[in-house]
Amino acid sequence: MTDGDLIHKFLTGPNSAEGVSAFNTLVWRWEKPMYNFILRYLGKRDDARDLTQQVFIKVYRNLARLKDREKFSSWIYQIAANLCRDLIKQKRRRQSFSLENLQESGALEVTSHAELTLLPEAALHPERIVSRNELKDILEKALREIPEEQRIVVIMKEYQGLKFTEIAEALGLSVNTIKSRMYYGLSALKKILAQWQIDEEAMLYEV
Amino acid sequence: MRCDEIKILLMDFLYNEIESESEKLVRAHLQNCAACRAEYEALSRTSLTLKAWENEDPRLHLVFVKESHGWLSALKEKFESRRVPAMGKLAWLAAGIAIGVLFISALLNTEISYNSGNFAYRTSLLPRPAATADSQLVAQIRRELNEKYQQMLTASQQQQRADFNRTLAQFATEVDRQRQIDLMLVDRGLNEFQQHTNSRFEQNNELLNQFLRNVKLPQK
Numbered sequence: 001m002t003d004g005d006l007i008h009k010f011l012t013g014p015n016s017a018e019g020v021s022a023f024n025t026l027v028w029r030w031e032k033p034m035y036n037f038i039l040r041y042l043g044k045r046d047d048a049r050d051l052t053q054q055v056f057i058k059v060y061r062n063l064a065r066l067k068d069r070e071k072f073s074s075w076i077y078q079i080a081a082n083l084c085r086d087l088i089k090q091k092r093r094r095q096s097f098s099l100e101n102l103q104e105s106g107a108l109e110v111t112s113h114a115e116l117t118l119l120p121e122a123a124l125h126p127e128r129i130v131s132r133n134e135l136k137d138i139l140e141k142a143l144r145e146i147p148e149e150q151r152i153v154v155i156m157k158e159y160q161g162l163k164f165t166e167i168a169e170a171l172g173l174s175v176n177t178i179k180s181r182m183y184y185g186l187s188a189l190k191k192i193l194a195q196w197q198i199d200e201e202a203m204l205y206e207v
Numbered sequence: 208m209r210c211d212e213i214k215i216l217l218m219d220f221l222y223n224e225i226e227s228e229s230e231k232l233v234r235a236h237l238q239n240c241a242a243c244r245a246e247y248e249a250l251s252r253t254s255l256t257l258k259a260w261e262n263e264d265p266r267l268h269l270v271f272v273k274e275s276h277g278w279l280s281a282l283k284e285k286f287e288s289r290r291v292p293a294m295g296k297l298a299w300l301a302a303g304i305a306i307g308v309l310f311i312s313a314l315l316n317t318e319i320s321y322n323s324g325n326f327a328y329r330t331s332l333l334p335r336p337a338a339t340a341d342s343q344l345v346a347q348i349r350r351e352l353n354e355k356y357q358q359m360l361t362a363s364q365q366q367q368r369a370d371f372n373r374t375l376a377q378f379a380t381e382v383d384r385q386r387q388i389d390l391m392l393v394d395r396g397l398n399e400f401q402q403h404t405n406s407r408f409e410q411n412n413e414l415l416n417q418f419l420r421n422v423k424l425p426q427k
Contacts (some may be wrong), residue, residue, distance in 0.1 A: 038240055049267060052269070136261070189253050
């Protein structure tokens with residue numbers, strides 16, 4: 001049964017047992033990709049859990065308004081991306097507020113750029129073969145180094161396996177913009193990983 | 208094809224979303240251009256490296272359950288789901304509206320009275336006090352005022368009528384007086400005329416007599 005079939009079943013009887021179970025099947029299918037997408041984008045498990053739930057609540061409320069059921073994939077990523085962006089904005093506002101407080105107390109000097117100077121351990125010991133868990137942390141840090149607009153495209157392409165057209169639909173941009181962001185994002189990651197001397201060889205040796 | 212033109216096609220190529228025509232172009236370029244070939248290989252390695260970050264199992268197991276709704280939504284659901292004919296639905300709607308109106312009327316202490324062809328309607332949020340001695344007094348005062356008003360009205364009407372009569376009578380006597388004066392004048396005129404003619408007759412008579420007397424004398 002495709003997503004379209006499940007949506008159809010849910011919309012014909014949203015309150016019937018069949019409709020509810022169809023919707024739950026949809027949730028079961030999508031909760032892992034959604035969670036992992038949000039986790040990679042935001043980097044925090046608590047946020048990812050909260051937002052995954054919010055995504056499905058939004059889906060539940062607005063599914064009837066989805067015109068093309070074959071585009072459910074783009075649609076749900078659009079919802080997730082918007083929720084993530086809202087959260088980032090919210091946090092930035094809160095952070096800038098707390099930064100003002102810090103400035104007043106003179107504590108800013110110590111904390112600013114602290115994160116940027118923290119290089120992954122592997123960069124300090126390039127000859128060391130990294131474990132898969134370490135590599136995951138390194139990749140997470142590398143992704144956080146590139147601009148947000150490129151990061152979301154890279155995540156959608158590399159980890160969620162969306163087609164360029166689907167990414168373009170989810171983000172409301174042209175396909176060429178998406179491809180160019182992908183190119184620059186990937187190039188930037190290539191440079192960062194080369195700096196840190198991480199490549200797939202490090203992975204291969206591990207096995 | 209120039210190197211900077213290939214960037215976007217390189218993405219299509221890397222992720223297998225390229226059309227066969229473009230694929231030929233890209234393959235041909237990569238074969239000839241070592242720099243682009245190196246870049247492609249590096250990008251493809253980066254892509255492979257990124258894959259090392261595996262998906263996590265969130266263990267969320269979100270399940271939506273059918274909630275027991277409140278009575279209002281249950282009613283709505285019943286109303287919507289059951290195949291009630293349109294007329295029936297309308298009737299239910301009308302009944303609902305009527306109940307609502309009555310309820311609001313009760314809240315507002317609506318009072319509707321019918322008095323000699325007129326409907327009176329008033330509402331008040333506060334309960335109205337029952338009719339008391341005060342209101343009876345008020346009614347009495349109102350009645351007395353009404354009577355007084357009626358009296359004044361009739362009195363003024365009477366006075367007006369009397370005034371009118373008096374003026375009319377005055378007018379009549381004035382007219383009468385004028386008429387008598389006129390009659391007197393006419394009478395006097397007539398008398399004068401008569402006296403005048405009489406004197407004329409007498410003169411004529413006298414003249415005639417004199418003439419006859421003069422005529423008679425020679426005949427003798």
